[in-house]
Amino acid sequence: MDFQLATCPYCGNRHPKLVHRLFGNRVICTKCHAVGPDRKSGDLARYDWNRQSRELAFEKSIKNQQLLAHLSRLSRLSR
Numbered sequence: 001m002d003f004q005l006a007t008c009p010y011c012g013n014r015h016p017k018l019v020h021r022l023f024g025n026r027v028i029c030t031k032c033h034a035v036g037p038d039r040k041s042g043d044l045a046r047y048d049w050n051r052q053s054r055e056l057a058f059e060k061s062i063k064n065q066q067l068l069a070h071l072s073r074l075s076r077l078s079r
Contacts (some may be wrong), residue, residue, distance in 0.1 A: 011029060025042045
């Protein structure tokens with residue numbers, strides 16, 4: 001398995017890096033210093049980082065859709 005790293009889910013940095021440590025591997029954002037979970041292999045650390053990034057992006061899109069719907073309702077009420 002060879003995974004490309006997704007952008008940072010918190011700040012959007014396109015260059016997070018995989019860090020090999022004595023008891024595990026993790027991905028760290030070089031801009032905001034967000035840290036992914038420790039995993040036994042680099043592939044698992046990358047996989048979990050990418051999964052977390054996708055999940056947070058999805059949550060943000062849902063919140064944005066809810067906010068736009070709420071603003072739309074408010075604008076209709078003020079007419």
